[in-house]
Amino acid sequence: MTYMIGDWELxxxxxVHAQVTSQAKLFSGAxxxxxxxPNSQVSFIDAGFPGMLPSIxxxxxAQAVRTGLGLNAQINLWSRFDRKNYFxxxxxxxxxxxxxxxxxxGTGEIExxxxxxxxxxxxxxxxxxEQDAGKSQHDQHPSKSFIDLNRSGVAxxxxxxxxxxxxxxxxxxxxxxxxxxxxxxxxxxxxMDEGSMRADVNVSVRKPGEGFRTRCEIKNVNSVKFVMQxxxxxxxxxxxxxxxxxxxxxxxxLFDTARGVTRSMRSKEDAHxxxxxPDPDLPPLVLDAGWVEQLKxxxxxxxxARRARYVAMGLTPYDAHVLTLDRETAVFFETMxxxxxxxxxxxxxxxxxxxxLNRLKRDIADPPVSAEHMGELLDLIADKTLSGTIAKQVFxxxxxxEGAPGAIVGARGLKQVTDTxxxxxxxxxxxEANADKxxxxxxxxxxxxxxxxxxxxxxxxxxGNPAAVNELLKAMLAG
Amino acid sequence: MRPTDLSxxxxxxALDARQISARELTQAYxxxxxxxxxxLNAYITVTAEAAxxxxxxxxxxxxxxxxxxxxxxxxxxxxxxxxxxTRTTAASRILGDFTPPYESTITRQLLRDGAVFLGKLNLDExxxxxxxxxxxxxxxxxxxxxxxxxxxxxxxGGSSGGSAAAVxxxxxxxxxxxxxxxxxxxxxxxCGVAGIKPTYGRCSRFGVVAFASSLDQAxxxxxxxxxxxxLLRSMSGFDPQDSxxxxxxxxxxxxxxxxxxxxxxxxxxxxxxxAGMPAxxxxxxxxxxxxxxxxxxxxxxxxxxxxxYALPTYYIVAPAEAxxxxxxxxxVRFGARVAGADLTELYEKTRAAGFGAEVKxxxxxxxxxxxxxxxxxxxxxxxxxxxxxxRDFDLAWEQCDALLTPATPSAAFGLDEKQDDxxxxxxxxxxxxxxxxxxLPGMAVPAGLDGQGLPLGLQIIGRxxxxxxxxxxxxxxxxxxxxxxxxxxxx
Numbered sequence: 001m002t003y004m005i006g007d008w009e010l011x012x013x014x015x016v017h018a019q020v021t022s023q024a025k026l027f028s029g030a031x032x033x034x035x036x037x038p039n040s041q042v043s044f045i046d047a048g049f050p051g052m053l054p055s056i057x058x059x060x061x062a063q064a065v066r067t068g069l070g071l072n073a074q075i076n077l078w079s080r081f082d083r084k085n086y087f088x089x090x091x092x093x094x095x096x097x098x099x100x101x102x103x104x105x106g107t108g109e110i111e112x113x114x115x116x117x118x119x120x121x122x123x124x125x126x127x128x129x130e131q132d133a134g135k136s137q138h139d140q141h142p143s144k145s146f147i148d149l150n151r152s153g154v155a156x157x158x159x160x161x162x163x164x165x166x167x168x169x170x171x172x173x174x175x176x177x178x179x180x181x182x183x184x185x186x187x188x189x190x191x192m193d194e195g196s197m198r199a200d201v202n203v204s205v206r207k208p209g210e211g212f213r214t215r216c217e218i219k220n221v222n223s224v225k226f227v228m229q230x231x232x233x234x235x236x237x238x239x240x241x242x243x244x245x246x247x248x249x250x251x252x253x254l255f256d257t258a259r260g261v262t263r264s265m266r267s268k269e270d271a272h273x274x275x276x277x278p279d280p281d282l283p284p285l286v287l288d289a290g291w292v293e294q295l296k297x298x299x300x301x302x303x304x305a306r307r308a309r310y311v312a313m314g315l316t317p318y319d320a321h322v323l324t325l326d327r328e329t330a331v332f333f334e335t336m337x338x339x340x341x342x343x344x345x346x347x348x349x350x351x352x353x354x355x356x357l358n359r360l361k362r363d364i365a366d367p368p369v370s371a372e373h374m375g376e377l378l379d380l381i382a383d384k385t386l387s388g389t390i391a392k393q394v395f396x397x398x399x400x401x402e403g404a405p406g407a408i409v410g411a412r413g414l415k416q417v418t419d420t421x422x423x424x425x426x427x428x429x430x431x432e433a434n435a436d437k438x439x440x441x442x443x444x445x446x447x448x449x450x451x452x453x454x455x456x457x458x459x460x461x462x463x464g465n466p467a468a469v470n471e472l473l474k475a476m477l478a479g
Numbered sequence: 480m481r482p483t484d485l486s487x488x489x490x491x492x493a494l495d496a497r498q499i500s501a502r503e504l505t506q507a508y509x510x511x512x513x514x515x516x517x518x519l520n521a522y523i524t525v526t527a528e529a530a531x532x533x534x535x536x537x538x539x540x541x542x543x544x545x546x547x548x549x550x551x552x553x554x555x556x557x558x559x560x561x562x563x564x565t566r567t568t569a570a571s572r573i574l575g576d577f578t579p580p581y582e583s584t585i586t587r588q589l590l591r592d593g594a595v596f597l598g599k600l601n602l603d604e605x606x607x608x609x610x611x612x613x614x615x616x617x618x619x620x621x622x623x624x625x626x627x628x629x630x631x632x633x634x635x636g637g638s639s640g641g642s643a644a645a646v647x648x649x650x651x652x653x654x655x656x657x658x659x660x661x662x663x664x665x666x667x668x669x670c671g672v673a674g675i676k677p678t679y680g681r682c683s684r685f686g687v688v689a690f691a692s693s694l695d696q697a698x699x700x701x702x703x704x705x706x707x708x709x710l711l712r713s714m715s716g717f718d719p720q721d722s723x724x725x726x727x728x729x730x731x732x733x734x735x736x737x738x739x740x741x742x743x744x745x746x747x748x749x750x751x752x753x754a755g756m757p758a759x760x761x762x763x764x765x766x767x768x769x770x771x772x773x774x775x776x777x778x779x780x781x782x783x784x785x786x787x788y789a790l791p792t793y794y795i796v797a798p799a800e801a802x803x804x805x806x807x808x809x810x811v812r813f814g815a816r817v818a819g820a821d822l823t824e825l826y827e828k829t830r831a832a833g834f835g836a837e838v839k840x841x842x843x844x845x846x847x848x849x850x851x852x853x854x855x856x857x858x859x860x861x862x863x864x865x866x867x868x869x870r871d872f873d874l875a876w877e878q879c880d881a882l883l884t885p886a887t888p889s890a891a892f893g894l895d896e897k898q899d900d901x902x903x904x905x906x907x908x909x910x911x912x913x914x915x916x917x918x919l920p921g922m923a924v925p926a927g928l929d930g931q932g933l934p935l936g937l938q939i940i941g942r943x944x945x946x947x948x949x950x951x952x953x954x955x956x957x958x959x960x961x962x963x964x965x966x967x968x969x970x
Contacts, residue, residue, distance in 0.1 A: 044581060048807040050574070051561045051583060051686040055722045083803050085849070089822055094806020145822075147811070275849035277858060280692035280800050282722050 003167030008205045008242075010235045011212060012171045013163035014227075015200040016178060017156050018188035019132070020063045026131050026155035027054030027097065034194050038148040046153035048092030053281050060155040061285065062295060063187040064104050064129050067157055069296050070185045071124050073108025077287045079128075085275040090134035090147050098130035098158075100276045104285065110161075110181070111304065112173040113321075122174050123162030132156050157188065163202065163212070168228035175199055175224050180303050184327045198222045201255075203234045205242065213238075214248045218255050218262055230255040234262045306330055313342040322350055328365045335371035340378045348374065352392065356399055369398045377405040385409065387416050387466050418465040420472060423456070426464065427476050430455045441477055452477060482507035483649040483970040487552055487706035488733075490652060494541055494551045501541065501551025504652075505534035505595050508553040511650045511970035512597065515622075519968065521635075521645040523558050523616045524566055525598035533595040540593065549713055550593030555651030557642050558599035559606055560586050560697075561686040565596075569688045570614035571604045573808045573833025575815035583686025584718045585655060585697055592713040597651055601641030604835045605805065606662055606690045609907035611640025612898055613837040621670060621891050622648040622966035626932035629967070633891040633933070636666030636907070642700045643670035649970035653701040653710050657687060659694045660793050661887075661911025664923035667700050668886035668936025671925040671964065673707050673953070674700040678944045679918035680725035682711075683718030689804040691797040692723070694915040704924060704953045708732035711946065727944060735947035736954040741775030745952065746879030750786035751910060753888070759929045760885045767883055767926060767937045770959035771952065779879045783871040786913060788864045793912040794905060795848050795861035801838075802845025808833060840901065869917045876942050881952045884910050886923040886936035910938055920946045924953045925962040934964065 003010065025032060028045035045052040068075050082100040105127035113119050134152035138145050159178065165171045179197060182188040189196050199222075204215035216238070218230045233255075238248045253262040301309075303324045310320035323333045323346060337345035353374065362368050377394060380386045386394060386409065397408045409415055417423060430452060431438050441448045456469050482504050485493060493499045509527050516522050530553065537551035561567050561579035568574050582590070590596075603613040611619040611634060619640040621633040635644040639656035643666035646654050656663040658676035667674030675698045682697045689695060699710035712733065717726040747768060752761075772778050810816035810829030817832050819825035834842070848857035875882065888909055897903045914921035920943075923936040937956055941949035 047812055049581075049813065050567065050569070050577065050579065050688045050807070051581075051684075053685050053721050055720055085803050085806060087806065087809065087823075087826055089809075089811050092807060092812060094809065095803055273851045275803070275846065275851075275854075277799060277803070277849055277854070280723075281689075 002208075003169070005205070005235055005239055007207060008235070008239050009208050010166055010231065011163050011204045011206060011215070012165035012231055013202040014161045014165070014171065014174060015202070016159045016161075016175065017198050017200070018067075018159060018182055018190075019196040020060050020129075020155035020157055021186060021188055022057060022059045022063060022155060024057050024059070025153040026057055026060050026129065028153050030153065032154050034191075034196070036150055038146070039150060042149040042152065046092065046149055048094070054097060054279075056282065056285065057155065060129065061104070061287070063155075064127060064157055065287065065292055065295050066185050066299060067159075067182065067187045068105030068108065068127055069299055070181050070187075070302055071105070071108035071110060071127070071159075073124055073127065074106035075287070075292050076102065076104055076106055077289060077292070078102065078284055079104040080284045081129075081279045081282045082276045083279045086272045088133070088136075089145060090136045090149070090152070092134065092149060092152055096131055096133060097279055097282070099128035102284075103128035110174060110177055112170060112177050114169060114173060120170065122164045122170070125160040125162055127157055127159045130156050130158055168231040171201065171231050172224045172228040175227050179224075180326065184300055184302050186300065192222045192224075195222065199227055201227055201230050201234070203231055203238065204248070205235050205238045213242075214250050216248065216251055216253050216262075218253045219265060221255050226255060226257055229257075229260065230262065233260055237262060300327075310342075315342060315346050319346045319350055326364075332364050332367065332371045336374040336378070338375065340375060341382065344381070345374075345378055348378065352395055356395075360399070369395075373398060373404055380405055380409065384418055384465055385416055386414065387462070387464075390414050390416060390462055415463060416465050417460055417463045418468050420468060423460070423464055423468055423472050424476070426456050426459045427473055430459055431476065438477070442479065449473070449477070481970075483511055485652075486702050487653050487709055490552060491549070491709070495546060497541070501534040501537035501595065502531060504551060505530050505553045505597070508597055508650060508652065508970075511648075515648055515650050515968060515970060519620050519622060519644050519648055519650070520617050521601055521619050521641040521648070521650060522555065522598045523568055523570065523601050523641070526565055526596060527598075529565070530595050530597050537593055537595060547591065547593030548709065549589060551595060552593070553595045553597050553652050554589065555597050555600045555642060555645045555654040556586055557602055557639055557655050557657060559602060559657055559688045560655055561688070562586055562596065562599065565599060567599065567688070568616065569605050570602045570616055571808075571833065571835070571838065572615045573815050573830070574813075577814045579686075581686060584683035584720065585687065585714045588716065589655070589713055594713070600639075600645055600651070600654055603638035603640065603662075604838050605688065605801070606638035606657055606659055606695075607801070607837050607841055608637040609661070609665055609904050610634035610892075610894075610897070611637040611666070612894065613637070613835050615835060618894055619644050620894070620968075622968035623671060623891060623933055624967050628931070632894045634669065634894055636669035636887075636891065638662040639666050639674070639700060643667050643672055643674065646670070646672045646700050646702060647966050648968050653699055653706055655697060655714070656700045657690075657695055657697045658911075658915065659690050659797060660915050661908040663698050663700060664886050664911050664921055664936070664938055665907055667923040668925070668934065668938075669891040671934030671962065671966065672700055672702055673704050673922065673924050673957070674698065675707050675711060675922040675946065675949065675953075676914065676920065677711060677715065677946050678725075678920045679915075680723055681920070681944065681946070682714050683716070683721040683724045685718055685720040691800040692804060693800060694793075694797055696915070704922075704950060704957045705733060705736050707922070708736050708950050725944070730947055732946055732950050735950040738947075738951040738954070739774060740771055740952055740955045743776045743881065743948070743952065744779050744879040745771050745776045746779050746781035746875055746882045748781050748783045748786065748875070748882055748884060750783050751884045753909070756885075757889060759890075760888060760935065763927050763935050763937065764883070764885050767956055770956060771883065774955045774959060776952075776955075781875045781878050781882070783868075783875060783913070785864060785867045785871050789868055789913045789916055790905060790909055792861045792864045792868065793908065793916060794844070795857050796865060796916070798841040798845035799848050799858050800845070802842045802849065805834075805838070805842055837901070865916050868913060872913075872917045872919060880942070881945075881948050882940040883952070884938045884940065886910060886938040890929045890931065890933035890935055914940050919943060920949050922949050922953045924956050924960070926956060926960040927962065928964055932964070934962070
């Protein structure tokens, strides 16, 4: 099903800026932590002082290569940094160092999955490394602007997609999937609300079968939801323009999240002449093919591969999807399931455990019960020490912070009884106390079986092994 | 013999032998500065107190037998090198009272080796010029003057005019300098002293105010070839903070100075024989060729066919890089600021007031050649020609080991001459820019006097990273020339 607004088709391409996860900036040793006090993480290089020179941080390069590999993209062993020249108060050097003509990563692709289960390949045009600028604050003082250079020089990856998306859902799924891959790779933390990842959204509309019409770029959209909203409202705006007989003009726009509209920021005529030229302070970046191979060999498993593996382990596609949404959950699951029944582990994790996280407002990255303890709980179920029902009680005690499940079972005497002698004794007691019900059962009222199960379990304080109780009860009731 | 008569190499021996103390030597230079600098204007800043403190520290080390290779040697530092705690101006108003909290790699290495800094030397603004007349701190006067016209004040050349004049007048025992298109070699030749621009990448550019990053290279100006060799060794070396510096061992350059040229092939590039070249320059060049032949070298005629494009190529590449490198002088974070109603006006007023005419001219040329629609025709074309110029040299090295050329097309000219004609001024670099475009080592050695008694220099250009070969040839020229003339203004 093609997504259409009236008889208009949407064409969407995205440029995502992802902050590289690294201790230091792209060309200086200054730190990169979020939330530090203004201008506390600035070297003289970042501040563009006289005589200062950039020298590249190898870890940022490795992160870009890992990302390229994760996007199944061409790694360019020869790339180059250019200067993008423009004046602004938060751009200390008067130019941004970026890879304009020769990016480190070439074409690649991302597979997205839509709500109806269908899949689509979105092409990646390129990925390049560049410096972030500082931050201007115009609302701190009536007549002054304040400049914070903490972000100045921080390494960004600009990941450019092909104009392959055709609906807000596809654009949203692309950003979500890209974010998931980056987080799996550990190359970007994907925190969109902290600005570690932001998207420039290119939107145009056309009649099916046409070539591309003029596009507009919506700058700095910072959530999956806003990307989808921005696409929709911008497409509707453009359709209105075309349908009123006007033309859409190429321009840069901003998405006003409060009012749900896009506003013009600057038109093509106002665009800067950036005077790109190769940065003479930096020789071309030449990568060793063996080094790239080494990074490839050590790449973590990515969500698609992981999901396929989980399905092969016997999980439902849905559970496999849910458990691979983020890396922390997958790692938790694997720790919990290692050497155990994967399906049982998945049921516990997606059922009781996720419910508990919701209830306690906790996150899997900060788990109330460790994956190791959850594994032990599964072991106690597997060796029939605990029934499912008692296991749920034990889990509640674990959530309450009472420690390892084994210790809780011991301290609270919750061990499941599988000793047939004890079960038989309990059954005999129940049969004696309910002679009338026994007679009814034996005269054909078989649905009383459940009543007897309940009575026996009650007599055993829930500790009877349900399978053993069932089996023995059936035999003894039959006489 | 007065302390300022000692060459650097001689002074170092005298210091070790305790025939003179570092304090005495430094004081002698400070006295000479006090006497002569008001006239020459070679220093923008004199750091007398710090120099004496450093000299005392040097004396302590020397007494303990722990003196470094430059222990107690009083040097002047071109005011393009950032020096921690000492104002650094690049001879521009736009830097205001900028005092860097950091030290350039080169000056750090000189301090490591025991040098004493006398102060910061004048230069053309942001090293853009060939006469030292574009300095915001006023022109430097050449200590030499014409025999028949002693009252006409002459330029020391540029951009390292302060460095060359200070060494020639003996108000510095040696000096740091930088060379983007000839800024070490041309002033050295004009002032009758020696100067070498090493191979691009030999010395770190970290902490040196940038003019044109792909061409800038620092080097020493000193009294003779040996002194240059000693200084260059301390200035050289790989620096991880400069991505264009080269990780190669630093040879003992001094050992090459006396090596001689027997068996060396010296190339004479025919394209450097320009129409209208003064006869005296022509004669000096022929003399140089004869000296080297007599010293055992073989002379080979070589061709560098793209030489005629070197100057136009240089005047596209250098301004392009400069226009970008100088964008950081915006009045926002350091240096001078002229307030404006908004950010754009702040930029415009600050840069209008802060930069001089020549710097503005080059920023505009550079901005133009990088602009959309002009980039391919200018900058890209210039880079292609630059590659051809490099290839000319690569081919020449198949025939010879070093090249001998004049250093400049004329002797020093008057302070009032050529100032209104930028193109005539740019011609000063005609013999020197090629070495910058190709990244090669080039050295100027004083070799004779013109009819007015002004010094003339010869230039030796070497293979990449073969400074030793350059020093060997320069040493041979120096010995044959026996240049011993002294300027009229001297300590």
